[in-house]
Amino acid sequence: MKETLARITRLFVPSMWIHGRDNLLFQRLFWGALAGCVATLFLAESTVLESMELSMLEWRYRVSQKIYSAIQRPLVSNDISVIDFDDLSQFDLGIARFNDDRSQAELALAIENIEKGNPAIVAIDLDLRGAANPELIKVFRKYNNVVIGLFGSLEGSTDLPSRAIMNNVRAYGYDELIRENNGIVCRLPVNYRDSLGDIDTTEVSAAPVPSLTEAIIDLHRQIKGVGPTTQYLNFRSDQPAYINFRRIQYPSVSLRDVLEPDFDATRFRDRIVLMGCSFTERQQEPLKRRTPLEDNVADVVMHADSIQTLLDNQVIYSFPKNIAHHLLLLLGAAFGAVASILPLSTRTATYLTSGMVLVAMAQVLFEGFHLALPVVPPLAVLTLGFSLGTFIYLDTDLRQRNKELAQARESMQVRAEEERQRI
Incomplete structure (x- = not known):
């Protein structure tokens, strides 16, 4: 159990666990989850995404037919x-x-x-x-x-x-x-x-x-x-x-x-x-x-x-829209929060892996369970969450570095003043 937790801990930025940065972690999680929720609300009823979803549905039909033709006459x-x-x-x-x-x-x-x-x-x-x-x-x-x-x-x-x-x-x-x-x-x-x-x-x-x-x-x-x-x-x-x-x-x-x-x-x-x-x-x-x-x-x-x-x-059968909207909101909040605390390399790998898993799962459900799971809205939410998470990560990191730099400068001034008084 300790080894598993250690592997998960190594995925995050090491400096995140330095004393005094708990507030930074909370800010990133909060603003990342909020940005993911807002992005989901804007994308949930997009007519452009509905048109793109039809193209993805057509693609799934063709992939399914290729698989079916290879297996059975x-x-x-x-x-x-x-x-x-x-x-x-x-x-x-x-x-x-x-x-x-x-x-x-x-x-x-x-x-x-x-x-x-x-x-x-x-x-x-x-x-x-x-x-x-x-x-x-x-x-x-x-x-x-x-x-x-x-x-x-x-x-x-x-x-x-x-x-x-x-x-x-x-x-x-x-x-x-x-x-x-x-x-x-x-x-x-x-x-x-x-x-x-x-x-x-x-x-x-x-x-x-x-x-x-x-x-x-x-x-x-x-x-x-x-x-x-x-x-x-x-x-x-x-x-x-x-x-x-x-x-x-x-x-x-x-x-x-x-x-x-x-x-x-x-x-x-x-x-x-x-x-x-x-x-x-x-x-x-x-x-x-x-x-x-x-x-x-x-x-x-x-x-x-x-x-x-x-x-x-x-x-x-198509996936129920009311359930899809709730799951999409949860996905947006979760991925937005995670993307805002991960470093760039891990964040990119997580984004690409999540997209591939989503597309593969949709094809399996379509082929084996006759269920048309929407793919384009979740991919759009993942993409927007990745972008917003990157922005939040860089913004909060810059703010934190400026704050630490100001504190260091103030500390140096105090130390110099103490040294002057001692002399």
């Missing part, structure tokens, strides 16, 4: 299949949108062929506004397992599909992917709730309706009897949840192949079948998003990633 989803309305389907079928009777009749035929394989759910992420084909409505009513995505603002009935369509589908959800300030899409597309437990309509939609992901997950639980239910997830608007991008491969089929007479639909048995646009040759296609891992991802694939994340219980 890409997986193939056993729950979800994707039907692409791609460029070939668009030109071969002569269909640009599904807003007229002819295009919706082709869609009804495609759903008929899909249902031959007994899928669990057929989700249509296509804009059906503008028409209500009787054959399509008949297919909806016949199989009773179709979920459609709603497009538009939901501020009026003109933005919704026909009432006949909405009344005959099993469920529907608002098609919306939340884009962060830096342009990436990584947040789980569900309805978030405020502090009172009510749906927060400022993030996803202008109406308290379920998202497409929520609608599919709830219907899957009703049909299968197992799986997550969004009713008990209760995601908070101040604590967003993120999609776990693991590069899972989803078996995909082109829509034009589904319409072939000899198409084998048994591959869809007991699966969630997502049908959506996937224009692969259009770099600026509005139905494509940028994720932390790729720059051009179709909306339908994003929804597949969201659903697979919930089915596998792999949601990445």
Whole structure:
């Protein structure tokens, strides 16, 4: 125990323990802790740091993917299949949108062929506004397992599909992917709730309706009897949840192949079948998003990633902000106090080591425990604490040296006066 205390004691300035310098130590600790607290209060709600934190989150996704790719081969989803309305389907079928009777009749035929394989759910992420084909409505009513995505603002009935369509589908959800300030899409597309437990309509939609992901997950639980239910997830608007991008491969089929007479639909048995646009040759296609891992991802694939994340219980939760603020305040006070009493070499080593440990711990929590720990605000607090601690250390040291010099000069004058009187 004595050896351990001796090692810790040697880290500090030797002259700090000279008699008469206890006051100096107290001043450094007090002003260092106070400076750390003030720095934390200024940095806690900084919008600039929030934007930088999103960049760090994107970096953690990429590091996690590198680690995952080195350990395990890409997986193939056993729950979800994707039907692409791609460029070939668009030109071969002569269909640009599904807003007229002819295009919706082709869609009804495609759903008929899909249902031959007994899928669990057929989700249509296509804009059906503008028409209500009787054959399509008949297919909806016949199989009773179709979920459609709603497009538009939901501020009026003109933005919704026909009432006949909405009344005959099993469920529907608002098609919306939340884009962060830096342009990436990584947040789980569900309805978030405020502090009172009510749906927060400022993030996803202008109406308290379920998202497409929520609608599919709830219907899957009703049909299968197992799986997550969004009713008990209760995601908070101040604590967003993120999609776990693991590069899972989803078996995909082109829509034009589904319409072939000899198409084998048994591959869809007991699966969630997502049908959506996937224009692969259009770099600026509005139905494509940028994720932390790729720059051009179709909306339908994003929804597949969201659903697979919930089915596998792999949601990445963000660290609670109220707890993070208290811990950040404690970190600022502690590091500010420590940085103000350490010599420059030890202070620099402590600062660099603390930063590396923080980044490594955040990556471990992200990879192993699915927790997004904020990194940028603590690093900013450490940096500012290091700077302020250096300033406080030098300032108090200069004041103390000037004080000792003045005392020495006064002592010399007194001694000289005594010597003069003695002579």
